[in-house]
Amino acid sequence: xxxxxxxxxxxxxxxxxxxxxxxxxxxxxxxxxxxxxxxxxxxxxxxxxxxxxxxxxxxxxxxxxxxxxxxxxxxxxxxxxxxxxxxxxxxxxxxxxxxxxxxxxxxxxxxxxxxxxxxxxxxxxxxxxxxxxxxxxxxxxxxxxxxxxxxxxxxxxxxxxxxxxxxxxxxxxxxxxxxxxxxxxxxxxxxxxxxxxxxxxxxxxxxxxxxxxxxxxxxxxxxxxxxxxxxxxxxxxxxxxxxxxxxxxxxxxxxxxxxxxxxxxxxxxxxxxxxxxxxxxxxxxxxxxxxxxxxxxxxxxxxxxxxxxxxxxxxxxxxxxxxxxxxxxxxxxxxxxxxxxxxxxxxxxxxxxxxx
Amino acid sequence: xxxxxxxxxxxxxxxxxxxxxxxxxxxxxxxxxxxxxxxxxxxxxxxxxxxxxxxxxxxxxxxxxxxxxxxxxxxxxxxxxxxxxxxxxxxxxxxxxxxxxxxxxxxxxxxxxxxxxxxxxxxxxxxxxxxxxxxxxxxxxxxxxxxxxxxxxxxxxxxxxxxxxxxxxxxxxxxxxxxxxxxxxxxxxxxxxxxxxxxxxxxxxxxxxxxxxxxxxxxxxxxxxxxxxxxxxxxxxxxxxxxxxxxxxxxxxxxxxxxxxxxxxxxxxxxxxxxxxxxxxxxxxxxxxxxxxxxxxxxxxxxxxxxxxxxxxxxxxxxxxxxxxxxxxxxxxxxxxxxxxxxxxxxxxxxxxxxx
Numbered sequence: 001x002x003x004x005x006x007x008x009x010x011x012x013x014x015x016x017x018x019x020x021x022x023x024x025x026x027x028x029x030x031x032x033x034x035x036x037x038x039x040x041x042x043x044x045x046x047x048x049x050x051x052x053x054x055x056x057x058x059x060x061x062x063x064x065x066x067x068x069x070x071x072x073x074x075x076x077x078x079x080x081x082x083x084x085x086x087x088x089x090x091x092x093x094x095x096x097x098x099x100x101x102x103x104x105x106x107x108x109x110x111x112x113x114x115x116x117x118x119x120x121x122x123x124x125x126x127x128x129x130x131x132x133x134x135x136x137x138x139x140x141x142x143x144x145x146x147x148x149x150x151x152x153x154x155x156x157x158x159x160x161x162x163x164x165x166x167x168x169x170x171x172x173x174x175x176x177x178x179x180x181x182x183x184x185x186x187x188x189x190x191x192x193x194x195x196x197x198x199x200x201x202x203x204x205x206x207x208x209x210x211x212x213x214x215x216x217x218x219x220x221x222x223x224x225x226x227x228x229x230x231x232x233x234x235x236x237x238x239x240x241x242x243x244x245x246x247x248x249x250x251x252x253x254x255x256x257x258x259x260x261x262x263x264x265x266x267x268x269x270x271x272x273x274x275x276x277x278x279x280x281x282x283x284x285x286x287x288x289x290x291x292x293x294x295x296x297x298x299x300x301x302x303x304x305x306x307x308x309x310x311x312x313x314x315x316x317x318x319x320x321x322x323x324x325x326x327x328x329x330x331x332x333x334x335x336x337x338x339x340x341x342x343x344x345x346x347x348x349x350x351x352x353x354x355x356x
Numbered sequence: 357x358x359x360x361x362x363x364x365x366x367x368x369x370x371x372x373x374x375x376x377x378x379x380x381x382x383x384x385x386x387x388x389x390x391x392x393x394x395x396x397x398x399x400x401x402x403x404x405x406x407x408x409x410x411x412x413x414x415x416x417x418x419x420x421x422x423x424x425x426x427x428x429x430x431x432x433x434x435x436x437x438x439x440x441x442x443x444x445x446x447x448x449x450x451x452x453x454x455x456x457x458x459x460x461x462x463x464x465x466x467x468x469x470x471x472x473x474x475x476x477x478x479x480x481x482x483x484x485x486x487x488x489x490x491x492x493x494x495x496x497x498x499x500x501x502x503x504x505x506x507x508x509x510x511x512x513x514x515x516x517x518x519x520x521x522x523x524x525x526x527x528x529x530x531x532x533x534x535x536x537x538x539x540x541x542x543x544x545x546x547x548x549x550x551x552x553x554x555x556x557x558x559x560x561x562x563x564x565x566x567x568x569x570x571x572x573x574x575x576x577x578x579x580x581x582x583x584x585x586x587x588x589x590x591x592x593x594x595x596x597x598x599x600x601x602x603x604x605x606x607x608x609x610x611x612x613x614x615x616x617x618x619x620x621x622x623x624x625x626x627x628x629x630x631x632x633x634x635x636x637x638x639x640x641x642x643x644x645x646x647x648x649x650x651x652x653x654x655x656x657x658x659x660x661x662x663x664x665x666x667x668x669x670x671x672x673x674x675x676x677x678x679x680x681x682x683x684x685x686x687x688x689x690x691x692x693x694x695x696x697x698x699x700x701x702x703x704x705x706x707x708x709x710x711x712x
Contacts, residue, residue: 037552053637054551057677096458101450102473104457117458166529173522183535195410196393281409321413 001047001068004031007125008042012093017116018086019043020093021107026290027095027122029220032069034059040069043085050074082110093118120295127287127295128309134333136221137288137311140177141331141342143216144223147171148345151212152229156355161186161199164210172216181215181222181292192228192325195281195317204354206232209324215292215331222292224313225343226329229350239349241318241326244276246347248316249328252284252298253339256332258308266300269316278318285314288331310334311342357403357424360387363481364398368449373472374442375399376449377463382646383451383478385576388425390415396425399441406430438466449474476651483643483651484665490689492577493644493667496533497687497698499572500579503527504701507568508585512711517542517555520566528572537571537578537648548584548681551638551673560710562588565680571648571687578648580669581699582685585706595705597674597682600632602703604672605684608640608654609695612688614664622656625672634674641670644687666690667698 008031012020022028022040028049029035036059038051049071051059056073063069086092092113097120099107107115129137150171151164165184173179187197188204192211204210213226230238248269255265266284273280285298288311296304298312306312312334317327328347332339364387368376378384378396384405385391392415394407405427407415412429419425442448448469453476455463463471485493506527507520521540529535543553544560548567560566569582586594604625611621622640629636641654644667652660654668662668668690673683684703688695 035554053635058550058553094457097456099457100453101455101457101460102452162529166526170522170526173518179539194414196414198391279409 004125005042005047008122011121012042015093016091017093018090018113020118021111022095022122023103024095024098030122030126030290032067034062035220041085046070048072048085050077083112086111086113088112089114091116093121095122123295126289128307129289129311133221133289134309134311136219137223137331138342140181140216140218140221140223141225143172143175143177143218144214144225145344146175147214147216148212148225148227152350152352154355155204155231155352157204159204160201161188161191162201164204165199168214177216177218178220179217181217181224185211185213187211187325190322190324193319193321193323195319195325195327204231206354207235209238209326211325211327213327213329220290222288222290223331223343224288224292224315224329225331225345226315226327227345227347227350228326228328229352231352231354234349234351238324238326241320242349244278245316245318245326245328248272249314249330252314252316253330253332253341256306256312256314256334257338258306258334258336260306262296262298262304262306263300263302266298270300281317281319284316285312285329287311288313306334308334308336312339314339360481361398361403364478367477368398371449372447373449374446376474377467378451378478379459380451380454386478386482386646388423390418391576397441402426404428404441406433439468442467442469444468445470447472449477451478479651482645484663485645485667489577489645490665490667492575493579493687494698496537496572496574496577496579497581499528499531499533499574500570500581501700502531503570503572504568504581504583508706508708510711511560511587511708513560515560516557517544517547518557520560521555524570533572533574534576535573537573537580541567541569543567543681546678546680549675549677549679551675551681551683560587562710563591565594565682567681567683569683569685576646578644578646579687579699580644580648580671580685581687581701582671582683583701583703583706584682584684585708587708587710590705590707594680594682597676598705600634601672601674601682601684604628605670605686608670608672609686609688609697612662612668612670612690613694614662614690614692616662618652618654618660618662619656619658622654626656637673637675640672641668641685643667644669662690664690664692668695670695
C-alpha cells in the first residue's frame, strides 16, 4: 500500500470515518496511480477499485500485489456485494464537491451508510507535492519552455491563431508530453484583451501583440505558462502595462513563500491595481498539479497560509477591453525563502520577425 | 428568444416550475449557443447568463438583442440580486445529475427557493436533433471519413500508436474540426483487446490488426467512428470475429428505426453473443450530439423507444483478452425505416501496406 493511501487511512481514523468513497478521477489517480475510469473505495477490510469491462484488463495490467488494491468489474458486483463493503449505518466519507446530488442519493441507497462530507480532504493533501510529483511538473515545464522557444522562432506570415496553437500542441506531444494541460490560448492583437480567448482564423499582422497561455501534462502532471510577445515592434502603449504586470509577478514570486498569508499579499497587489486604475479580472494564480487549477487560489477572499513544496502558477494580467491584454505567468515551486521558477523563458520585451 | 428556450419555458409552465437553473455547460450551449464558462437561469422576468470577468467581453460580443439573454459578470451580483431572481420558496428546477451535493446546498442558500429535480429534461430534448444540428454532425462525420481515408494511406514503418493518433488529430483540425470529440484510440495488435486503449509508443508491425476509434467536433457537435484494418495480411483468426461484428452492426442499423424499442433489439444481439460465447463488454451504442455519449444508450436495461432524427453511434465489439479486439462503429441518423449512415468508410477487410 503506498504512502498516500496509508495517509488517507490514518486521516479517516482520526475523523472517525469507517471508510471513504473516492469518485473524483483526479483524486483516484492521486491515490492509486490509476487513470482508468472507475472509483476507489477505502473500506475497513480492503482497498477497492471498481471499474467496468472496458477497463478491467488495463487496470489488472497496471496493478501489482504490493498496491493492495482489489479491482472489480462492476457487472460482477451484486446489490449484496455493495451492501457488504461497509456495515449498515457506518459513517463513510464522500466528496461533496464532486458527487452530484443524484449520485449522492444513489450512494445512500447502494451502500446503506451515513455519508459524511470530507471538505476537500484529498484536495488539501494534494497541495504539498512529493519528490516524484515535483519531478513530473518540472518535466512538464521543461517541455513547455522548449515549445515556446520553438514557436517564437517559427512564426510565419499568414499563420492564424489556430495554426500557431496546433504547432505548439504538436511540438509538446512530439517532445514527450502526454497531451495538453488545457486548450492553448493564442490571441493576436485585439483578441488578447479576452483572458480566455479561443484561437480563431485571425491571421498574424505586423505590430500585433501575441498572448500565449500554454501548458502540457507529463505523467498526468501539468505546467502553466503565459507570455506576450510583439511582432516586429513594441508599441508604446504596451510598455507601461507590460512593465506593471512584470513587476507585479516579480513582487509575488518574492513575497510568496513558506508561511506567507496569501490574502495579505494579494490585497497589496489589488491596491497596486487600484492606484493605476486597472481592473482585476481574475485570480493572481493557482495551484498546479494533476489538475491545472487546484488549491491554493491566489486571491484575497480568505486567509490561506502558503506551504513549502506547493506548486503554484503566478499570473497577473491587465486587460484593455477591445484593445489588448497582457498576462505573464510562470509555474513556481514554493520554497522557504521565496518561489523557485520552473518555467524559464525570458521576460524582457520579446520582438519577433515573421518568417516567409 | 430562440425555439429551444421557448420550448423550455413551456415545459417549465407545464411542470409548475417558476424557472430553472441550468449549470451543465453542454445544456447551456444547447439552449444559448454560448460556450463560455457560466450558468444560465430561466427566470420569471428574464433569461440570465452569469459569467465572470474572464469571459464577459466575449459573451457580449456573441449575444444579440434578439437572443433576449442578459449577461452579468458574477462579481457585480450581490446576495440581494441573487435572492431577487425568484420569489422566496418558488419551485425552481435544477440539474440533479450535474449539480454537486455541495453546490445544491449552496443554491438553496443563494436563491432561497425549493430546488426541484428535472430528471434529464434538457438531455431528453437533446435526443431529437434539428436541421442545423444534423448538418453540424454530418460535417463532423465528413471530416472523420476524410481523416480515416488519409491515415490508412499514410501509415509508415516505424510509426507508433501515438504518431498515428497525432496525424489524425492534425488532419481533423486542418480540415475544419473545432477539435477532437474524444481522445483518439489507435491500438496495434494485442493492445486492441482493450476497448479503451490509450495510444502508446508501441510501433506498427506486419500482421498487426489496428483498431481506430476516432471522432471530431464541428460547431460543438461530435462524430464517432471505429474501424479495424490489417497490416499486410488478414490472419484467419480475425475473420470470424470480424464477420460476426459486422453482421451485428448491419442488423442493428436495419432494425433500429423510429418507434423501435431499443431493449428488445439489444436483447436479441446479446443472444447472438451468447450463442458464440462472446462477452458483451460495453453498450452497443449511444446518442451523439454536443456530447460524445448522450441519450439514448443502446442497452437492454430498460424499455426505450427510438425516435426519428435521433443521432446514434452503433458500435458492436468483440474482445479476446490479451490477443485482439474488433469494433466497428458508425454514426447514424435515425429515420422512419432504418438508420442512415453518416460516416461512410468501407467495411470490407481493409489490408494496408506500410510506406517507407
